[in-house]
Amino acid sequence: MSKAKKQKNANKHRALSAQQTIPYIAMHPDGICQLPGGLYTKTLEYEDINYAVASTEDQTAIISGWSACLNYFDSSLPFQLSFVNRRSRNANRYKVNIPAQEDDFNSIRGEYVEMLKGQIAKSNNGIERYKYITFGLPAEGVAEARPRLGRVEADVMGNLKRLGVQSRPLDGRDRLAVLHGQMHPGGREPFRFAWKDIPKTGMGTKDYIAPDSFDFRQSRTFRVGQMWGAASYLQIMASELSDKLLAEILELDAELTVTMHIQTVDQLKAIKTIKGKISDIGRMKAEEQKKAVRAGYDMEILPPDLITFSKDAAELLSDLQSRNERMFLLTFTVVNLAPTRQRLENDVFTVSGIAQKYNCALRRLDWQQEQGFVSSLALGYNGIEIQRGMTTSSTAIFIPFMTRELRMDGQALYYGMNALSNNVIMADRKKLKSANGMYLGSTGSGKSFAAKRELINVFLATNDRIIVVDPMGEYAPLVRRLGGQVIEIAPDSPHHIxxxxxxxxxxxxxxxxxxxxxxxxxxxxxxxxxxxxxxxxxxxxxxxxxxxxxxxxxxx
Structure with a gap:
């Protein structure tokens, strides 16, 4: 084929608008999305649970429960796990909830507010972290897909609830908002959309979420609007993986999307394939032994790789036949986004270093940046054909849970920084299961200071009554400074009970x-x-x- 003809064919398949790059056909108000090939998908958003700080027994139980969730999906039900770290807009940043008032305590209030602002600035509240699971199934039309997707949705939410994970289904507008956020990195443009606007304007759903432009002309980077991006895939070379790999990537103070497309292999087909591989390895062993006899050395001496492959294949077959293991095909991609190309390369280098630490490699998707980006969207569409065979246990080790955030709005009090996520902890005790609290610690660890800080926070942010029972008298100066009444109970005091x-x-x-x-x-x-x-x-x-x-x- 001539060069001119090749160029002509390439131009024929090239997207002529930003909307054509977005790989879905229709988005319905109930949250069902139609993809090419007759695939219909739905998306759930789920919350985090405390995994990193749990005991070893609890962590084992969580991984076992997560494995059961993965085993629910059969070969006709592909699914996608999306982890979106997005830079929030300034309007959505967590703010201090202590306004100035007409009283004598604005100097204290101002000092406390400045301290809170400093803690919030040091935290990762500029990064909003979201977790989604998208599942799909083939159907002739949306009417056929709707009841089947409803049953799958109820089952998945039930499986997550047994783990203690709260989840909620996304309707059509919610899914469009997620896509808008992924295609407008940096959080500069708000999402404005209503279903009633479509007949008025004649616009489609893609027109409300598409960025100004896409630029996929370069081999290793792309542009979405004014932002730079790079799509990569994780090459898994380690025989055993760590449950900290995914968590360390998601902890980065960077805008990125980690996506895992998972396709379950039919159990009988997987066992048949492994048995075929074992037969091939046996045939290779026989050929090596024949060579050894002809060369006159011990026929038991085999190449190390052949011994390793034989052992791994036998263990894999045993897992599939006798343990509750399934075979999955995993596509693991990472899409980094940054305002400058230099910042983008630094972020990619950081992620690559984390992968290298766990004996994996982050490879750039050369000349597949467009396919990598659209595959990272929370749609259930996978345009990358790089797959890695994994068992249930190997897939479940990418545990999607780290620590649960405690950050309430309203009259919430500051309780410090989360040691794992580095976010501020803001809580209203009256809204928790138990409003009681207790400070424990060794001498000099700051128990009294923490109690006094909470007392000041309650005084400044709420209208609650504060009663202090203080045998040592160390709170009296603070109470007097805040205009409170000090009642001394002692044999020689003027107050009696x-x-x-x-x-x-x-x-x-x-x-x-x-x-x-x-x-x-x-x-x-x-x-x-x-x-x-x-x-x-x-x-x-x-x-x-x-x-x-x-x-x-x-x-x-």
């Missing part, structure tokens, strides 16, 4: 008189009861006297 005081207007199911009698019985038992406590006759006398003392109040 009357144990006989009774309030008849208490809104409680129990009688105030009965409660006071029980209290005075307990008090007398502590004071004069001794080792054996009060005798029954003494308890009777005290109870009778209490009722006589408060008889007039009870009658009134």
């Amino acid at each position: 009357s144990p006989m005081d009774l309030q008849m207007n208490i809104n409680d199911e129990d009688s105030p008189l009965s409660m006071k009698a029980d209290f005075l019985l307990s008090l007398c038992e502590l004071i004069v009861g001794g080792k054996e406590g009060l005798q029954p006759i003494e308890k009777t006398v005290i109870d009778r006297c209490v009722r006589l003392v408060y008889r007039e109040m009870a009658l009134g």
Whole structure:
């Protein structure tokens, strides 16, 4: 074929607009997306759970549960795991929730706000991390695909719930918002879309999410809008993988998308293929032994690679036949995005270093940058034909969980930095399962300082009442500075507590008189009861006297 004809054929298949690069046919309002080839997909967004800080037993249980989730998908149900690190817009950055007020404490408020701003600036709150699972199945039309996808969605959400993972399905607008964020890196342009606008404007869904331009003319990089990008794939060379590989990549302070396209191989077909490979290895062994006999050396001496392949194939066949293992075909891609080409190369180099540490390699998708980018979109479309055979255990080691964030809005208080994700911890105790708290630590570790910091935060951010019981008197100066009242209880102080005081207007199911009698019985038992406590006759006398003392109040 002549060079001119080749160029003509290439131009014929080249996308003429940014919209044509986006590889889906239709997006429906209920979240079902139609892809080329009659594949219909849906997407779930799921939250994180505490894996990195869990005990070894809990980590084993989580990996076992995650393996069961992977084994749910059969050969007719390909799925995609997407991990999107996106630079948030300034309007969406986590902000300090302590506004200035007309009082005498704005100087304290200003100092505390500056401290919080500094902690937020040091954290990774500029990077928003999202996790999605996209699954699809072939169907003749959307009417046929809808009930089947609904059943799969319910099963997947149930499997995740058993792991303690909260998830939610994305509708059509949510999926378009995800795609818009992936194709507008840097978070500069807000997503504006409503289904009612389509008939008014005559625009399609792709027009609302497409960037200004794509540029895939270079072999190792591409441009999306004003941003630079690079698509790479992970070459897995290690015989055993670590559960920290994926976590370390996702912890980077960089804009990137990690994608795992997973296709389950039919179990019978996988076993048949492995048996064929074992037969081929046996035939190669026989040929090597024949060569050894002809050359006159020991026929038991075989090439090391042949011995290794034979052992690995036998173990793989045993796993597929006797253990709850499936065979998967995995495509692992990483798409880095950065505002400058130099920053992009630095980010790619960092990811490559992490992969190298775990005996893997990050290879650039030369002349396949467009296919790599569109395959990273949370659509379930895979245009990369680089696959690696993996068992269930090997695939599950890419554990998608690290640590659960605790970052609430509203009257949330600052509790420090998450040691794993490096994000600020902001929580409202009243919204948690238990509002109680306790500071534990060795002497000099900062327990009192943390308590005083929380006290100031409660004072500045809420209208809650604060009561401090302080035997050592170390909180008195702080309470006086905040305009509080200090009540000193001591033998030589002017303040006293009357144990006989009774309030008849208490809104409680129990009688105030009965409660006071029980209290005075307990008090007398502590004071004069001794080792054996009060005798029954003494308890009777005290109870009778209490009722006589408060008889007039009870009658009134």
